Structure formats: C-alpha cells, structure tokens
Amino acid sequence: MNREFQLLPLTVKHAGLLSNIHASVEHPWNKPWSEHSYSDLLMQPSIKGYAFFKKEKVISFILVQYDKMDCDVVEMEVLYLATVAAYRNQGLATKLFQEILHITKAKKIFLEVCKKNDGAIKMYKKMGLSEISIRKNYYKGKNNLYYHASVLVKNF
Numbered sequence: 001m002n003r004e005f006q007l008l009p010l011t012v013k014h015a016g017l018l019s020n021i022h023a024s025v026e027h028p029w030n031k032p033w034s035e036h037s038y039s040d041l042l043m044q045p046s047i048k049g050y051a052f053f054k055k056e057k058v059i060s061f062i063l064v065q066y067d068k069m070d071c072d073v074v075e076m077e078v079l080y081l082a083t084v085a086a087y088r089n090q091g092l093a094t095k096l097f098q099e100i101l102h103i104t105k106a107k108k109i110f111l112e113v114c115k116k117n118d119g120a121i122k123m124y125k126k127m128g129l130s131e132i133s134i135r136k137n138y139y140k141g142k143n144n145l146y147y148h149a150s151v152l153v154k155n156f
Contacts, residue, residue, distance in 0.1 A: 005059060005092070007099060010049030015039040017058045018049075021082050029114045029141035033080075038063075041079070050100060052092055059084050060092035062100050073104040078111035081120075093120075097127055107156050112149040114139055121150060129154045 010018070015038035023032035033041075041047045041063065051061035060083035066076040078100075083092050101109065112135060113120050129152035138149035 005052040005054055007050060007096075008053055010042060010051055010061060010063070012039050012042045014049075014051070014058065014061075015042060018061060018063075021058060021061065021084060022080065024085065025082055026085075027114065027117065027141075028143075028145060029116065029139040029147040031140065047079070048100070048104070050096060050103070052096065054087075059087045060096055062093075062096040064100055064104070066104055066106060073106045075108045075110070076100075076104055076106035078109065088119075094123055094127065097123075108153065109156075110151065110153040112138060112151055115148040115150050121152075124152050127154070 016035045018038045019033060019035040022030070022038075025032075042049060044065075046067070047063065047065050049061060049063040051058045053059065060081075062081045063079045064076050065079055066073045068074065078097075081093055081096065109129070110132075111124070111129070113124065115121075115134070131150050132153050133151045135149040135151060137146035139147040141147055
C-alpha cells in the first residue's frame with residue numbers, strides 16, 4: 001500500500017466529505033445520503049467507519065454496522081464502501097475491507113450490492129463472499145427505475 005495514504009477512523013466531522021463522495025458516485029442506482037444522514041450514523045455506537053486519507057482528503061471509505069455479544073463482534077454489515085474515481089483500481093477498497101475485518105474480527109459479514117455493480121461484486125467475491133439471495137427491485141434509482149440487489153455473506 002502506498003505510504004501517501006493514511007488509514008484513520010471516521011467521526012461526525014467527516015460527514016460532509018462522505019456525503020460529497022457518495023454523491024460523486026455515478027451509478028444510475030445511486031441515491032446519495034445527506035451529510036445529516038452520515039452524522040446520525042456516525043453518532044451510533046454500533047457504527048464504525050474508516051477511511052484512507054491523502055493530505056486530509058478522504059480518498060476511500062467504509063462504513064459498517066455490527067452486532068456485539070459480550071466483547072465479540074458476531075455479525076457485521078457493510079453499509080457503504082466507496083473510493084473517489086481518480087483512485088479506483090488501486091486496491092484501496094479491498095484494503096479497507098481487509099482492515100475492517102482485522103479491526104472488528106467479525107464472525108460473519110454481509111452486505112447488499114446492486115446486481116449491476118460488476119466491479120464491486122467481483123471484489124467481494126474475490127474476498128470470499130458468496131451470494132445467498134437476491135432482493136428484487138431493492139434500489140430505486142434515477143428516473144424511478146428499480147435495480148435488484150445481491151445479498152452477499154461470508155462466515156469466519
């Protein structure tokens with residue numbers, strides 16, 4: 001991993017940056033979350049976020065929600081994972097995914113991803129996640145079009 005990137009936890013003060021990155025993702029199924037939504041999420045104790053920063057700018061980030069039993073993270077859901085367009089295909093999303101698994105030591109991880117998001121699905125499957133179901137018309141995108149979601153899971 002390039003030393004110019006620094007991995008740091010996300011806080012409420014990053015909500016505006018995350019919302020801007022989310023809005024910049026150009027997929028027809030993308031409905032960006034507001035700064036307020038990110039603030040609310042980051043204030044919840046069961047939500048964790050990490051990002052790669054380059055000179056105080058978020059380059060790639062992951063946001064997860066987890067369920068704990070005693071001190072162990074039993075199950076974790078990836079809520080959002082994104083990389084700024086200029087930094088894609090450099091392994092940042094994969095590295096973030098690996099880091100969050102290392103940090104939380106989750107026993108099970110799951111997520112939904114649009115069936116049309118071939119790049120993300122390829123990465124998740126490379127990380128060992130398998131499709132367990134499809135949620136039909138899960139994402140409402142632009143022009144009121146609906147897109148199916150693939151539910152992926154991995155048990156450890």
